[in-house]
Amino acid sequence: xxxxxxxxxxxxxxATAAMGTPMILRAQPKEYVLxxxxxxxxxxxxxxxxxxxAFAMAAKLFNDEGGVAGVPIRFVTEDSGYVPxxxxxxxQRALASEGKNMIGYFADSTGAMKxxxxxxxxxxARIMGSTSFASxxxxxxxxxxxxxxxxxxxxQFDILLQNIKNEGGQKVAFIFSNxxxxxxxxxxxxxxxxxxxxxxxxxESTKAEGADIPTHVTKLAQSGADHCILQGxxxxxxxxxxxxxxxxxxxxxxxxxxxxxxxxxxxxxxAEAGPFLxxxxxxxxxxxxxxxxxxxxxQQYAELSKQMFAGTPLxxxxxxxxxxxxxxxxxxxxxxxxxxxxxxxxxPDNIAEKLAGISDWDSGGFFGGPVSMENNAIGTGRVYGYNxxxxxxxxxxxxxxx
Amino acid sequence: MINxxxxxxxAADERVLNNRYKQAFVYGSILALVLFTLFGNDYLILIAxxxxxxxxxxxxxxxxxxxxxxxxxGHGAFVAIGAYAVTIFGNLGAGVIPAGLMPFVxxxxxxxxxxxxxxxxxxPSLRVKGLYLAVATLAANFIVIFLIEEDLFAPWxxxxxxxxxxxxxxxxxxxxxxxxxxxxxxxxxLVSLLAxxxxxxxxxxxxxxxxxxxxxxxxILGISxxxxxxxxxALSAAYCGLAGALFAYFYARILPEQFELALxxxxxxxLIIGGMGRTMGPVFGVIIVVxxxxxxxxxxxxxxxxxxxxxxxxAPLQQIAFGVLLVLFLLKESLGIxxxxxxxxxxxxxxxxxxx
Numbered sequence: 182x183x184x185x186x187x188x189x190x191x192x193x194x195x196a197t198a199a200m201g202t203p204m205i206l207r208a209q210p211k212e213y214v215l216x217x218x219x220x221x222x223x224x225x226x227x228x229x230x231x232x233x234x235a236f237a238m239a240a241k242l243f244n245d246e247g248g249v250a251g252v253p254i255r256f257v258t259e260d261s262g263y264v265p266x267x268x269x270x271x272x273q274r275a276l277a278s279e280g281k282n283m284i285g286y287f288a289d290s291t292g293a294m295k296x297x298x299x300x301x302x303x304x305x306a307r308i309m310g311s312t313s314f315a316s317x318x319x320x321x322x323x324x325x326x327x328x329x330x331x332x333x334x335x336x337q338f339d340i341l342l343q344n345i346k347n348e349g350g351q352k353v354a355f356i357f358s359n360x361x362x363x364x365x366x367x368x369x370x371x372x373x374x375x376x377x378x379x380x381x382x383x384x385e386s387t388k389a390e391g392a393d394i395p396t397h398v399t400k401l402a403q404s405g406a407d408h409c410i411l412q413g414x415x416x417x418x419x420x421x422x423x424x425x426x427x428x429x430x431x432x433x434x435x436x437x438x439x440x441x442x443x444x445x446x447x448x449x450x451x452a453e454a455g456p457f458l459x460x461x462x463x464x465x466x467x468x469x470x471x472x473x474x475x476x477x478x479x480q481q482y483a484e485l486s487k488q489m490f491a492g493t494p495l496x497x498x499x500x501x502x503x504x505x506x507x508x509x510x511x512x513x514x515x516x517x518x519x520x521x522x523x524x525x526x527x528x529p530d531n532i533a534e535k536l537a538g539i540s541d542w543d544s545g546g547f548f549g550g551p552v553s554m555e556n557n558a559i560g561t562g563r564v565y566g567y568n569x570x571x572x573x574x575x576x577x578x579x580x581x582x583x
Numbered sequence: 584m585i586n587x588x589x590x591x592x593x594a595a596d597e598r599v600l601n602n603r604y605k606q607a608f609v610y611g612s613i614l615a616l617v618l619f620t621l622f623g624n625d626y627l628i629l630i631a632x633x634x635x636x637x638x639x640x641x642x643x644x645x646x647x648x649x650x651x652x653x654x655x656x657g658h659g660a661f662v663a664i665g666a667y668a669v670t671i672f673g674n675l676g677a678g679v680i681p682a683g684l685m686p687f688v689x690x691x692x693x694x695x696x697x698x699x700x701x702x703x704x705x706x707p708s709l710r711v712k713g714l715y716l717a718v719a720t721l722a723a724n725f726i727v728i729f730l731i732e733e734d735l736f737a738p739w740x741x742x743x744x745x746x747x748x749x750x751x752x753x754x755x756x757x758x759x760x761x762x763x764x765x766x767x768x769x770x771x772x773l774v775s776l777l778a779x780x781x782x783x784x785x786x787x788x789x790x791x792x793x794x795x796x797x798x799x800x801x802x803i804l805g806i807s808x809x810x811x812x813x814x815x816x817a818l819s820a821a822y823c824g825l826a827g828a829l830f831a832y833f834y835a836r837i838l839p840e841q842f843e844l845a846l847x848x849x850x851x852x853x854l855i856i857g858g859m860g861r862t863m864g865p866v867f868g869v870i871i872v873v874x875x876x877x878x879x880x881x882x883x884x885x886x887x888x889x890x891x892x893x894x895x896x897x898a899p900l901q902q903i904a905f906g907v908l909l910v911l912f913l914l915k916e917s918l919g920i921x922x923x924x925x926x927x928x929x930x931x932x933x934x935x936x937x938x939x
Contacts, residue, residue, distance in 0.1 A: 221898035233895040259880075260898030266841045269834065270633070273761075277625035292838060299747045299835030317744075361743050 210282045213254045213527070215513065216275035217287035223262035225415065228502050229289070231445075232312075233258060234495055235503040238485050239510045249284075249514070250521035261289050268293035269300070276305060283307060284527050285513045287506070291315040291361060294327055301326045306529040308516065308536060310509035312502070314439060316365055319558040326533050329558040330509035331466035332583065334362075336560045337438040338370040338410065340464045340581045344564045345408045345436070346377045347578075354383035354406035354433070356397060356422060363389070363413020366438075370410070382406050392418045398425040401433060408434045415440045420450045420458070427457045437463035442565065443501050444469065448572045456569035462577055466562040467508060467547045469574055470499040476546020482507070508547050512554075515539060549580030599781050609777075616769045620762065628765050634873045635768035636829050639775045641853045641865035643822025648851070649860035650783060651815040652795030653708050654716055656847050657723035660704070661697045661820040663842035665827020666748075667731060668693035670837065671739050673749040683755045686832075694824040700727075701820020705813045712798075724847050731839045745838035748831040764833050771829060775822060780862045782818075791815055795860070823850075856912055858919025867920035871912070879904050 217236060220229035236256045248254045257275055261268040268288050275283055284307065288294050291313040298318075301307065309327045311318075316333040318324050332340070345353060353374055357363035367384060374381045383404035387397055401409060401422075409426075411419045419441050426433055442463045450458060473479035482499060490496045499507075516536035517527060525531040540553040552559045560583045565574040590596045600606045623631065640662055647653050672689035680688055700723075707719040731740045740746060751758045751767065758764050782788045790811045793801035802808050831837055849872060857868020883897045883904075916923050 221895055222902060230895060258895075260901070264840075264845075265838060273629050274626060277629045277761075280625075292840065295744060296834075296836050296838055302835075 209250075209252055211252070212282060213249055213252055213517070214275070214279045214283040215254055215256050215285045215287065215510070216272065216279065216283055217256060217258045218261040218268035218271045218289050218293060219258055220263035220289050221260040223264065225263045225289075227416065228312075229260075229263075231495075231500045232503050232506045234490060235499070235506045235510075238482065238489060239507060241489070242481065242485060243510075243514055249517045249527070254514075254517075257283075261293065263290060265290060265292035265296045269296050272297050272300070276307070284517060284529075284532065285309065287311060287509060287513075288313070291318070291365075294318055294324075298324055298327060301529075308513060308529060308532045310513055312505060312509075314558075315361070316369065319556045321533075321537055321557050324557065326529055327557065328509075328512065328536055328554070330505055330512055331439070331558070332464075332560045332562050333558050334366040334412065334438060335369040336558070336583045337464045337466075337562060338366040338412075339373050339583045340562050340564065341410055341436050341438070342370065342373050342377055342379060343581060343583075344462075344464075344578055346379060348408075348434075350379065350408045350434070352380050352382045352404070352406045352408070354385065354401055354404050354409040355381060356383070356385045356387060356401065356409055356411050358389040358392075358413030358418065359386045360389050360413055362440075363387075366412060383409075387418060387422075389413065390417055392421070394418075394421045394425045397422060398429050398431070401426060402429055402431055406433055408436060410436045410438075411441055412438055413440075416446055420446075420454070423461060424454060424457050435461050436564075437461070439463075439465065439501070439505070442574065444498070444567075444572065444574055445500055447567050447569075447574070451569040451572065458567050459569050460566065462564055462566040464562045465501065465565050465574065466559070467501065467504050469501065469565070470504060471573065472576075473546065478511070478545025478547065481545075504547070508544070511544065511547070512536065512539065515542065597784060599777060599784065613773065616773070620766045620769060623762075623765075625761065628762050630873060630877060632761060632765045632768050632833055634869050635765065635772040636826050636833060637850070637853065637873065638772050638826075638865055638869045639829065640823045640826035640850050641857070641869055642775050642779050643819040643826070644850050644854050645819075645859065645861075645865050646779060646782065646791070646822065647815050647819035648854060649864060650788065650795060651791040651812065652798075653705075653812065653815060654713065654851075655704075655720040655816075655819070656717045656844070656851065657704060657720035657727075658819065658823050658850050659842045659844065659846035660724045660727035661701060661823035662827035662830060662846060663727055663731060663839070664697045664700055664820075665693045665824030666831040666837050666842070667740055667746070667827075668696045668824070669828040669831050670746055670748045674739075682752045685749070686751045686753060690825070690828045693828045694821045697824025697827065698817040698821040701816045701818075701823075702813050704820070705816025708812045708816065709809060721844070721847075724842075724844055728839050728843055740839075743839065745836050747836050748834060751832040758832070761833075764829075768829055768833070771825065775825065776862065776866070779822075783862075787811070787814065792860075852909070856909065856919055858921025861919070861921040863924070864919055864921045867924065871920060875908060876901065876905050 219233055220226055221233060236258050240256050244253045259271040261271060272286055286307050286309045288297060288309060288311040294311045294313050297309065301309065306326050310330055314329055314331060314334050316335040318327050319329055319333045355367055355370060357367055371381050383400060383406055385397055385400055411422065419437060423435050442465050447458055468476055470479060473483060486496055486499060516532050519535040520527055520531045537554055537557060541551040542553065543551050548561050549563065552561055561580055563576055563580045564578040566577040567574050595601065600609055640658065644655065644658055647655055669689045672692050673685055676685060676688060704720055704723040708716050711719060730736060732743045734742060758767055790806045793804060793806055794808065794811055798808060853868035853872040854865060856871050857866065858864030879901045883901060887897055
């Protein structure tokens with residue numbers, strides 16, 4: 182290239198501008214990337230396919246709001262088939278191809294979170310949210326870069342047990358799947374029940390799929406429990422257990438945690454097998470999507486859903502699973518934006534510090550009121566009950582904070 | 584005219600690399616691996632590391648299935664044993680054995696343990712063959728994973744939630760980046776491959792091949808089926824154990840579910856696709872099994888974009904495309920990619936004369 186007067190002036194001007202630009206601005210990339218693994222195939226493909234559109238909506242919403250300090254954010258989602266190893270491979274692949282532009286990641290299971298956790302060191306660390314509420318992850322000392330977008334399963338048990346106590350319950354049964362997900366809050370629940378003066382009369386572990394329902398129901402009947410908490414199921418086993426107990430004529434009140442509280446599943450069960458879920462209750466950290474009068478953020482989602490998903494079932498209803506994902510993304514975005522606003526570089530440590538420091542955050546209606554991050558989790562929720570007649574989960578308690 | 588490989592002595596015929604093409608290929612590959620380790624981009628290093636680990640395990644399966652003719656659907660168990668053993672030995676020996684020497688102790692121990700369990704699992708091969716043996720070995724996979732998950736062993740194995748692994752330290756050199764780990768994997772992978780190539784020209788290797796071709800004929804010739812079948816199991820399990828040890832070093836945490844049936848099937852699939860009973864078969868197989876899904880992903884990504892909506896459509900299509908590709912390979916060339924490559928090389932070698 183020959184240097185003439187014009188190109189010399191242009192080069193000099195550019196060099197001066199570059200030298201005069203503050204360090205932080207020069208370090209800003211053209212875009213930030215947030216990677217995600219979703220179970221688009223495999224046993225939880227139903228959940229993955231319902232959650233995937235949330236990312237498209239999040240991309241539009243966040244970028245319309247100006248991204249992170251004016252830098253747009255791009256989402257890269259990949260299928261994991263609900264296999265933690267695949268999620269880890271996806272994470273490492275995203276890290277290798279996106280480099281420092283990738284400032285966060287979203288994983289699709291407790292297994293994936295635990296598998297990736299020890300990889301989050303030095304250059305390879307990124308802020309990571311997920312679909313998991315595993316109690317072990319809510320510990321900034323051991324998992325400084327990972328967070329939960331709601332209460333841990335242990336906290337959810339605390340909320341349920343407190344609610345049972347308030348209702349005058351005395352004898353509680355725990356039925357849970359023989360998985361890490363199922364076992365997570367059991368020991369803690371036993372202690373909480375003891376503190377509250379409730380008697381745990383049965384701790385029954387079942388297969389996660391294809392459980393021997395009559396045997397478990399018989400044991401439940403023999404235990405004499407007045408309340409039964411179900412944990413560690415998503416689409417199967419828990420409805421069959423409730424159905425079996427009703428056929429048996431058991432008056433036990435059943436309660437579930439987040440993954441057993443999806444309206445779409447409850448509606449499908451009611452349509453296929455009748456209204457036996459009447460009276461089923463459980464803890465839900467978020468408002469349901471139809472309860473958006475006091476939730477301005479949900480109203481924005483509803484408008485966007487109408488535009489983006491017209492003609493699909495997603496047009497009018499967002500599943501609790503998708504809401505959980507959106508909440509996780511909102512928390513990450515708040516941490517990114519807080520970091521950028523403080524004039525700090527978006528390093529994992531800076532973001533983690535801002536994330537851990539989120540306090541009195543008005544989420545726009547996800548939760549009952551302003552919430553704070555404690556031990557990288559948000560310990561709030563309330564009890565909802567299902568009514569098969571109108572197919573709605575409605576509040577049965579005030580918001581609990583644990 | 585056919586270009587023969589002239590050999591003027593038995594010694595020349597017995598060499599591991601018995602012609603110039605092989606020598607040039609191996610030396611060229613070593614040079615390429617060195618350059619790749621130094622200059623390959625992070626993404627390619629990651630994929631190549633995964634291929635290297637899988638390759639070592641598939642070389643092991645090749646000894647058992649390709650050379651000895653014994654089918655196993657349980658070799659994921661030996662990868663698990665290698666991975667867990669190297670981690671557990673590493674944890675138990677911490678403070679007793681200097682960190683820089685630990686891999687030199689824990690890896691051989693892990694490999695030996697995998698080989699010993701391999702002998703146990705191989706025992707049914709003395710009575711049953713073919714599909715029956717496949718089912719018998721399948722049990723090994725389930726039993727090993729069950730034991731790893733058992734509460735009784737959880738203090739050592741971490742149970743269902745897995746266990747964090749150690750960073751390998753070779754005489755004070757901590758291999759804490761993927762690139763450094765790839766260096767180690769490449770060296771071990773290359774040595775494993777050459778060792779397998781060497782094996783089949785020895786008395787042991789010839790015994791394996793005799794058993795594969797007709798086991799009772801081999802016995803009539805004086806080959807002890809007990810000894811050589813179990814040796815084949817032990818060797819292949821040792822290779823898988825070695826792959827497992829590298830797996831544990833490569834990833835920061837291991838979970839039992841990483842070593843379940845899917846892994847065993849993947850190993851066998853890679854071997855069948857690449858070509859059984861050929862040294863380069865596992866290499867081609869692993870390239871296909873690891874690279875093709877990546878290429879399909881890149882291709883679909885380029886066509887449909889990498890947005891969430893496209894990802895939703897892409898994921899099932901990718902799996903279907905990979906499945907169809909595998910079926911086509913098996914239909915069109917049941918002897919594996921190695922056979923296709925052989926044909927191409929033969930044609931190139933004889934060009935412009937007879938082809939095929």
